[in-house]
Amino acid sequence: MTNTIPPRSGTAFKMKQGECLKVVDPEGEQVADLYAFNENDHTEFLSSGRSLDYNESVEFGKGAKLYSNNSNVMFEIVEDTVGVHDFTLTPCSVDTFKHFYPNEAPVPGCFGNLAAAFEQYGIPKHLIGTTFNTFMKVDIDREGKISVLPPVSKAGDYTVFRAKMDMIVGLTACSAGESNNFSYKPIEYEIIAQ
Amino acid sequence: MTNTIPPRSGTAFKMKQGECLKVVDPEGEQVADLYAFNENDHTEFLSSGRSLDYNESVEFGKGAKLYSNNSNVMFEIVEDTVGVHDFTLTPCSVDTFKHFYPNEAPVPGCFGNLAAAFEQYGIPKHLIGTTFNTFMKVDIDREGKISVLPPVSKAGDYTVFRAKMDMIVGLTACSAGESNNFSYKPIEYEIIAQ
Numbered sequence: 401m402t403n404t405i406p407p408r409s410g411t412a413f414k415m416k417q418g419e420c421l422k423v424v425d426p427e428g429e430q431v432a433d434l435y436a437f438n439e440n441d442h443t444e445f446l447s448s449g450r451s452l453d454y455n456e457s458v459e460f461g462k463g464a465k466l467y468s469n470n471s472n473v474m475f476e477i478v479e480d481t482v483g484v485h486d487f488t489l490t491p492c493s494v495d496t497f498k499h500f501y502p503n504e505a506p507v508p509g510c511f512g513n514l515a516a517a518f519e520q521y522g523i524p525k526h527l528i529g530t531t532f533n534t535f536m537k538v539d540i541d542r543e544g545k546i547s548v549l550p551p552v553s554k555a556g557d558y559t560v561f562r563a564k565m566d567m568i569v570g571l572t573a574c575s576a577g578e579s580n581n582f583s584y585k586p587i588e589y590e591i592i593a594q
Numbered sequence: 595m596t597n598t599i600p601p602r603s604g605t606a607f608k609m610k611q612g613e614c615l616k617v618v619d620p621e622g623e624q625v626a627d628l629y630a631f632n633e634n635d636h637t638e639f640l641s642s643g644r645s646l647d648y649n650e651s652v653e654f655g656k657g658a659k660l661y662s663n664n665s666n667v668m669f670e671i672v673e674d675t676v677g678v679h680d681f682t683l684t685p686c687s688v689d690t691f692k693h694f695y696p697n698e699a700p701v702p703g704c705f706g707n708l709a710a711a712f713e714q715y716g717i718p719k720h721l722i723g724t725t726f727n728t729f730m731k732v733d734i735d736r737e738g739k740i741s742v743l744p745p746v747s748k749a750g751d752y753t754v755f756r757a758k759m760d761m762i763v764g765l766t767a768c769s770a771g772e773s774n775n776f777s778y779k780p781i782e783y784e785i786i787a788q
Binding site for chain 1: 637638639641642643644646647648649650651652653663664665682683684687689690693718720721723724734736737738739740741
């Protein structure tokens, strides 16, 4: 069953070990922020830093593993028609909107949307760290400068993440104009049984 | 007063807003992992992702600000004789030692040392995220590959961080050979009143 995340919103759901999450960019150039907690221990969660450490690259594609703060594998990317994602920047929030888009009315952003979705599972928002920003294109040049560029994903492109533990997973359709070339489109996802 | 952190260990201490923390590499080529919590609210802590977002660069030097997960400034770098640091990788731990140095007996690492130091202030270890790795040299090439290289810091080099809020601060002398060119030296620090 395909689920749709409307523009500038988010959701959370449970996944069992072995299931796959297919994240689809139905119209192209959209970003989906992904975060996850161990279902049985909310002090274990997705860790950008551990994943960058073990991946030894800021690029993540098919075969890459996403680790928890406890160095356990949470997801493995098993299919990927894009291969361009980001795992360095935090989800957009009321504060990042004030910082980067001072003339725009602040919206909850991916952080606010994830916080609301995880709250339904009793998970406090301060445990939401740097998300895996599916389809987000971030360039780091030789001087270290970070640039957020339009996603390279085309309509129908997707990435499939296999769950390596039982988890509560949050996913968004990104709210920040710079991340999605100011297109604010939906995201689709599907849970595929083992 | 100059304090010494012995090789492969760590400490934690309180800092008041306006005070400065001078972190010195007394012998050269050593790394000091820095982390901090809001003294009055341990759910606010140093955030690599927010800092990378607002810094718009992976390079941090004089004038750079280090942000919390709540988008408040925790530190400002006010002096820096090095200008080469890392804010992408997590502190070394028992698990990273098993991964990267499988033939070496695992040590607590910077993570274990910070966890023990913060525990004395009642702060649980799962709240320790990606540290600001003072003097650590990490190269990210055009293909995204991450390489940990020897620090460029020479004996006596230092970085001064001004506290922008009341904090509990953790600091280490790094345990991971790759980070400090297998030299395992001490770190010195000093708290300078406003």
